[in-house]
Amino acid sequence: MKAWQIQDQFGLNHLDLVDIPAPKLKSGEVLLKMQAASLNYRDLITVEGGYGKTIKTPLIPCSDGVGVVVECGPDTSLFKVGDRLCPSFFPNWKEGPARPGGLPNALGGSYSGTLCEYMAVSETACVRSPDHLSAPEAASLPCAALTAWSALFELTSLRSSDCLVIQGTGGVALCALQFAKAAGASVLITSSSDEKLERAKALGADHLINYRSEPQWDRLVKKIWPQGADHVIELGGAQTLEQSLRATRIGGHISLIGVLSGTNINQISLPLILMRNICIQGVTVGSRNAFERMNKFISQHKITPIVDQAFPFDEAKEAFRYLEKGVHFGKVCVEF
Secondary structure, three states, rough: EEEEEEEEOOOHHHEEEOOOOOOOOOOOOOEEEEEEEEHHHHHHHHOOOOOOOOOOOOOOOOEEEEEEEEEOOOOOOOOOOOOEEEEOOOOOOOOOOOOOOOOOOOOOEEEEOOOEEEEEEHHEEEEEEEOOOOOHHHHHHHHHHHHHHHHHHHOOOOOOOOEEEOOOOHHHHHHHHHHHHHHOOOEEEEOHHHHHHHHHOOOOOOOOEEEOOOOHHHHHHHOOOOOOOEEEEEOOOOOOOOHHHHHHHEEEEEOOOOOOOOHHHHHHOOOOOOOOOOOOOOOOOOOOHHHHHHHHHHHHHHOOOEEEEEEEEHHHHHHHHHHHHHOOOOEEEEEE
């Protein structure tokens, strides 16, 4: 089979399309003929060698994808040939809160990932994808969508009366917007692009803030919701966390997901957290069973993940370069 693989050296220039043996099924596994993969910034960092010696080569990158079952191995019973499945980001995390046995081993890092023609996957590490989605849309679910779902419904419980701040217009942000609006919540989106803000408005965003023209955006949040937001999807990282704290109401919740503006916080006024009883929750994707609960919600509300662009399989490098530019609205995918 053909696969994109980092072999001896890291770097996008060393991501090569190679011919390797197709996987052979073990007990409890199904063979997926992959239809699409979607890219995350984590995949770009992995390809560029940003995780150092924790990543072993050769490695097929990407955690997210969807494929059709073409063969069932011995001792399988959950799926049949023809079912369309998404592999789980964390193959060993089945249910419940994050535990050492479920994290940190993940596809496209500890294990080879989805940027290949065939994958052998344990049937207990797969979920059915919603029928109404295209292959690139379904491939967008395992990381970005499930992270948004976990932040809103697994690690807290978003209510229709809640108000929510979401940073940016990437995959997690737009999935969070779609989930929150389906639940009836009020949503404010921040972005540096007026064009992207208008597109977010078309998806249901109630309030828009361009953080370049309004750098003290937390003050605008308080003008809209004087007590502050019930929930903030924090995707910026070190440079935006303090503003998120100031934008959050007493007793509110911040889902800490992204680190696009940096990973090291030099100084945060702790009373912003302590004296206002704010919960900061780290969010790293979610369990297989949470994935199934999310897919049921997606099917019920006919939610369609936003795909900015799907590149052909042989143009996977161009997909990574496009992701790196940061101009996308929604997910960047590779379609086989």
